[in-house]
Amino acid sequence: MKDLFRGELVRFTSEEPETRAKAEVRWQRDTEFHRLADGDPAQLSSEKKIKEWFEKQAEGFQPKRYSFCVRTLAEDKYIGFLGLWVDLIHSEAWVGLGIGEREFWSKGYGTDMMKLCLQYAFTELCVERVSLGLHEYNPRALRSYEKCGFRLEGRTRKDGMREGRRNDTLWMGILREEWLQMQDGGHK
Amino acid sequence: MFDIQTQLFEGQDIRFGPIDHEKDPEIEAKWTHDSEFMRLMETSPARPMSAAMIKKQYEKLEKQIEEDKNLYHFMIRVKADDRFIGKASIYWIEWANGNGNIRLGIGAAEDRRKGYGTQALGMLLRFAFAELNLFRVTANVPEYNEGAIALLQKFGFMQEVCRRRSLERDGRRWDLYVFGLLNDEWRNRVRA
Numbered sequence: 001m002k003d004l005f006r007g008e009l010v011r012f013t014s015e016e017p018e019t020r021a022k023a024e025v026r027w028q029r030d031t032e033f034h035r036l037a038d039g040d041p042a043q044l045s046s047e048k049k050i051k052e053w054f055e056k057q058a059e060g061f062q063p064k065r066y067s068f069c070v071r072t073l074a075e076d077k078y079i080g081f082l083g084l085w086v087d088l089i090h091s092e093a094w095v096g097l098g099i100g101e102r103e104f105w106s107k108g109y110g111t112d113m114m115k116l117c118l119q120y121a122f123t124e125l126c127v128e129r130v131s132l133g134l135h136e137y138n139p140r141a142l143r144s145y146e147k148c149g150f151r152l153e154g155r156t157r158k159d160g161m162r163e164g165r166r167n168d169t170l171w172m173g174i175l176r177e178e179w180l181q182m183q184d185g186g187h188k
Numbered sequence: 189m190f191d192i193q194t195q196l197f198e199g200q201d202i203r204f205g206p207i208d209h210e211k212d213p214e215i216e217a218k219w220t221h222d223s224e225f226m227r228l229m230e231t232s233p234a235r236p237m238s239a240a241m242i243k244k245q246y247e248k249l250e251k252q253i254e255e256d257k258n259l260y261h262f263m264i265r266v267k268a269d270d271r272f273i274g275k276a277s278i279y280w281i282e283w284a285n286g287n288g289n290i291r292l293g294i295g296a297a298e299d300r301r302k303g304y305g306t307q308a309l310g311m312l313l314r315f316a317f318a319e320l321n322l323f324r325v326t327a328n329v330p331e332y333n334e335g336a337i338a339l340l341q342k343f344g345f346m347q348e349v350c351r352r353r354s355l356e357r358d359g360r361r362w363d364l365y366v367f368g369l370l371n372d373e374w375r376n377r378v379r380a
Contacts, residue, residue: 039285040282089231089233090231090355091356092354128353128356128361129352131354151352153350153351153352154347154349154350154351154366155348155349156326156348156349156366157324157346157368158324158370159282159323159324159326159368160285160287161284171349171351171366173351173352173354175353
């Protein structure tokens with residue numbers, strides 16, 4: 001069986017609330033990082049509050065929420081996170097990811113994270129579909145997700161506003177059979 | 189065209205009103221026993237509900253409106269006899285982006301196809317664009333809800349996204365459409 005938690009560049013881990021809070025406090029101060037990952041106004045939270053939030057998350061298992069921390073294989077450095085929200089009724093998972101450490105942008109780490117995520121979603125969670133949304137001003141993410149097999153399914157027009165300019169949100173999805181086909185192709 | 193004096197909550201045959209905690213739960217409980225209605229309104233599993241359960245939902249809803257401040261909810265009533273026939277709401281409002289989601293339903297089968305839904309959507313859009321000053325509104329509709337799709341298209345909504353095979357019902361998978369309408373698109377239509 002394949003290793004679910006180990007890709008070519010990164011591995012999935014679960015870091016302690018304290019470690020996560022310390023990193024989060026640094027990452028949330030990076031406006032560009034926030035705006036690439038999120039559509040809400042940027043906010044600064046205390047280390048204490050963030051730690052309490054992660055502690056609460058650690059309390060119980062929720063069958064609809066899967067959250068991973070990401071470490072590089074080469075340096076064993078904690079660089080980001082990936083989360084899945086599963087709709088158990090309709091067998092669909094939504095994914096969101098972020099790389100807080102800027103020196104690891106544009107080097108294939110995000111693509112490796114997403115490939116691991118799809119393997120987990122389709123072989124462990126066994127969902128029929130994985131979905132995501134991204135901002136149109138994030139072409140790097142678009143290319144990465146396309147590489148992983150996601151298809152662009154449309155755009156909600158001008159539903160974001162940054163720096164006085166309206167922008168679209170792009171919506172992507174990949175079906176189980178599309179992913180399985182890509183895996184077969186890889187073995188040929 | 190509308191002006192400051194035009195009533196927001198009064199339509200031709202219907203009006204928007206607040207929840208009546210005494211009378212409404214029993215009526216809405218009846219609607220939930222119609223699985224077709226529930227499947228058109230919700231993507232969560234349909235289940236029949238008692239008046240007591242609906243009552244609790246109303247209390248939760250009013251608490252949420254007060255706390256979250258990103259939700260507006262209206263009961264649709266027939267003007268002639270004040271009868272409760274449906275619900276309309278704007279939810280998940282993102283104030284910084286000027287974006288909100290809408291939903292609308294006429295509960296009883298005998299009240300459908302009488303133009304109440306059209307009037308209610310007209311009033312809801314005016315509230316969204318001329319009172320909340322939203323930049324755009326969004327509506328999510330499963331591909332099998334042909335009535336809703338026709339209604340949205342009548343008001344100029346554009347189908348923006350097709351989320352392929354996102355829902356599972358009756359042993360098969362269905363697409364989910366996302367529709368959008370911008371404030372200036374709405375304004376140009378009501379002016380015309």
